Amino acid sequence: MIEGILDNKFLFECPPIGKIKFLGIFKNYKSLSDILFIDNNFNSFPYDLQNGFEISKYKGDPNDSELPKLAKFLDEIIKTESIPLYLSFLRSCKK
Numbered sequence: 001m002i003e004g005i006l007d008n009k010f011l012f013e014c015p016p017i018g019k020i021k022f023l024g025i026f027k028n029y030k031s032l033s034d035i036l037f038i039d040n041n042f043n044s045f046p047y048d049l050q051n052g053f054e055i056s057k058y059k060g061d062p063n064d065s066e067l068p069k070l071a072k073f074l075d076e077i078i079k080t081e082s083i084p085l086y087l088s089f090l091r092s093c094k095k
Contacts, residue, residue, distance in 0.1 A: 033082040038070070050084035 037045040037052040045052035053073070056066050080086040 033084060036077065036083045050087065053087060 032048075032051060035051050037048060038055055039045065039052065040055050040057040042052070042054045055070060058064060058066065077083060077086055
């Protein structure tokens, strides 16, 4: 179940990378195995790569097919016990 979406107030300035998302703010509230970052910039979650999923940047193309792919991905990942383990499995299959 998706419980929430982080907005820009949870971004932290991290020179020279820029703004990043950091899971450490949740460690007292939620199991990190239940948290997923989705972003079009891999540098947005440098300290939490195991929980990050990079998507393509939307460019306004009416034939863009990323959203259906993302929806299918979310349908699958929501069934898993551990987001980092599932993402690790997916990454190992791409090698």
